[in-house]
Amino acid sequence: MLRTIIVAVLILVLAGASAQAVEYTVSGFASIVGGGIVAGDGGDPEFPRGPKVPVFVGDYYTGAMYEDGKVSFAKESRVGLQLNVDLTSSFSVVAQAVARAYTEKVKVEWLYASWRPTENWTVQVGRKRIPIYFYSEFQDVGVVYNWVRPPQALYGWEASNYNGGSLAWSEYFGDTSLRASVYGGQEQRNPADMNAIYYDVDYDSKWQNLFGGDLEVNRGWFTGRVVYLQSDNYSRDHAEGGDWWEPPMSQKIMGLAINGDFGRWFFTSEFNLNAREDVEGENEDGDLGLVDVDAPAYMLGAGYRFGPYTAQATWSRYWETSTSDGDYYWPERFEDWSFVLRRDIGANYSVKLQFDRMLDKSLWEYYGNTSFVSGALDVTF
Amino acid sequence: MKFLILIIALLATPAFAEVAVIVNPAVSADIDAASVSGLFLGRTRSLPDGTPLAPVVQSSGSAVTDEFCRGALKKTSSQFSAYWSKLVFTGKGKPPKEAASDAEVMALVAANPGMIGYVDAAAVDGSVRVALKY
Numbered sequence: 001m002l003r004t005i006i007v008a009v010l011i012l013v014l015a016g017a018s019a020q021a022v023e024y025t026v027s028g029f030a031s032i033v034g035g036g037i038v039a040g041d042g043g044d045p046e047f048p049r050g051p052k053v054p055v056f057v058g059d060y061y062t063g064a065m066y067e068d069g070k071v072s073f074a075k076e077s078r079v080g081l082q083l084n085v086d087l088t089s090s091f092s093v094v095a096q097a098v099a100r101a102y103t104e105k106v107k108v109e110w111l112y113a114s115w116r117p118t119e120n121w122t123v124q125v126g127r128k129r130i131p132i133y134f135y136s137e138f139q140d141v142g143v144v145y146n147w148v149r150p151p152q153a154l155y156g157w158e159a160s161n162y163n164g165g166s167l168a169w170s171e172y173f174g175d176t177s178l179r180a181s182v183y184g185g186q187e188q189r190n191p192a193d194m195n196a197i198y199y200d201v202d203y204d205s206k207w208q209n210l211f212g213g214d215l216e217v218n219r220g221w222f223t224g225r226v227v228y229l230q231s232d233n234y235s236r237d238h239a240e241g242g243d244w245w246e247p248p249m250s251q252k253i254m255g256l257a258i259n260g261d262f263g264r265w266f267f268t269s270e271f272n273l274n275a276r277e278d279v280e281g282e283n284e285d286g287d288l289g290l291v292d293v294d295a296p297a298y299m300l301g302a303g304y305r306f307g308p309y310t311a312q313a314t315w316s317r318y319w320e321t322s323t324s325d326g327d328y329y330w331p332e333r334f335e336d337w338s339f340v341l342r343r344d345i346g347a348n349y350s351v352k353l354q355f356d357r358m359l360d361k362s363l364w365e366y367y368g369n370t371s372f373v374s375g376a377l378d379v380t381f
Numbered sequence: 382m383k384f385l386i387l388i389i390a391l392l393a394t395p396a397f398a399e400v401a402v403i404v405n406p407a408v409s410a411d412i413d414a415a416s417v418s419g420l421f422l423g424r425t426r427s428l429p430d431g432t433p434l435a436p437v438v439q440s441s442g443s444a445v446t447d448e449f450c451r452g453a454l455k456k457t458s459s460q461f462s463a464y465w466s467k468l469v470f471t472g473k474g475k476p477p478k479e480a481a482s483d484a485e486v487m488a489l490v491a492a493n494p495g496m497i498g499y500v501d502a503a504a505v506d507g508s509v510r511v512a513l514k515y
Contacts, residue, residue, distance in 0.1 A: 029466065084476065092475065122473075137471040141467070144467050347458035348459075348462040
């Protein structure tokens with residue numbers, strides 16, 4: 001509905017502005033990503049939807065997984081195209097469509113109107129990426145970061161984008177830049193592709209009453225970011241549809257990222273906590289509010305640049321805890337060590353080769369342990 | 382022998398051409414390095430005195446862009462390209478205008494008091510004003 005409104009507004013404004021100098025810019029990004037499990041063990045033999053375990057999750061948001069014995073270039077490869085229409089010097093409309101090999105769909109994932117009345121303030125209304133974690137907003141633009149994919153211990157939830165509005169403020173004092181934003185809205189995925197990793201049947205997910213804010217500071221070598229986000233999360237059997245939503249879980253997300261860039265040497269670190277709690281749920285015995293899940297995730301990486309090459313080693317961990325451990329909830333836990341070598345071919349074109357050692361530490365065997373090799377060719381144009 | 386190797390190395394080292402940051406002659410304000418950095422990194426859209434200036438860049442693979450990025454922005458071309466990609470694809474910035482050559486940059490700047498660009502210093506002619514050199 002919101003998208004229809006925005007497209008209608010866009011058409012009307014463009015028609016009205018046809019006599020004026022309207023500027024259009026087209027830009028894009030693309031990644032060809034391939035990978036395969038080179039060694040592994042374990043995994044749940046009754047893994048939902050029957051992939052051959054062990055498996056390596058390439059993208060939690062789309063549910064793309066690599067299964068044992070199969071090399072694939074169709075899990076994470078993607079192309080994005082963005083159209084910026086500047087109606088005036090301070091008002092523009094932006095649309096970004098992404099085609100993903102795994103979902104075999106082209107979707108308009110970002111579509112928003114942007115108003116920048118002053119240098120410091122920007123208001124945006126429409127559909128955009130939820131800026132949860134440090135790399136969330138540019139997660140699809142592979143050339144901007146060194147890994148083949150941002151560590152999946154932190155990146156990837158049922159919802160990635162939202163429909164709503166945001167207000168951002170930025171200011172520069174000499175060598176220091178500050179940027180803060182607040183945003184709100186909602187998102188519904190029918191079904192949410194991430195749920196395919198956990199269930200045999202499709203589940204819809206709805207993040208409602210989404211509200212959050214972030215603050216990013218950059219000065220010289222230092223970049224720091226804090227974020228807070230809350231929402232009420234609902235799920236629904238996709239086949240049922242209608243009003244058959246489960247009672248919601250309240251979600252609170254907090255994150256802190258600190259990065260340092262010293263020219264040749266650099267480090268990256270992030271700590272996030274996703275806390276979910278039954279608001280008014282009932283378990284099978286009729287007891288209320290017994291399921292809560294705290295999902296802290298950590299990432300620590302360091303790297304070195306030499307000529308056109310960059311090497312980076314990263315450790316990440318996802319470690320759920322629940323007061324209902326083993327009763328109504330089985331916490332998911334895993335650790336990943338990755339080593340990536342990146343070569344810049346041109347200013348906006350790079351190739352990467354990455355090795356991941358993923359250790360499944362869930363209380364029940366789920367993904368299994370894998371040694372995984374992947375490569376990416378990333379470009380912007 | 383070492384002396385000979387040093388001479389050969391010095392002769393073989395490519396001479397980095399000077400890069401000139403240029404504006405329209407109608408723009409008379411002093412422009413410092415911080416302003417150039419702020420404008421080309423999308424942090425500001427005007428000089429401290431309020432004069433609006435929009436940046437024009439050249440191809441991300443060109444030698445003049447390499448030199449400008451290192452000298453003015455303390456970044457490699459790749460880092461500059463990645464910086465703008467982050468802004469453009471996350472809705473935090475509008476991609477800067479791109480010109481294909483020194484001549485095209487100069488033609489744009491000469492015709493538009495609201496633009497600032499960079500060219501090989503040797504290509505500068507009387508149609509533009511040099512604000513800074515790197």
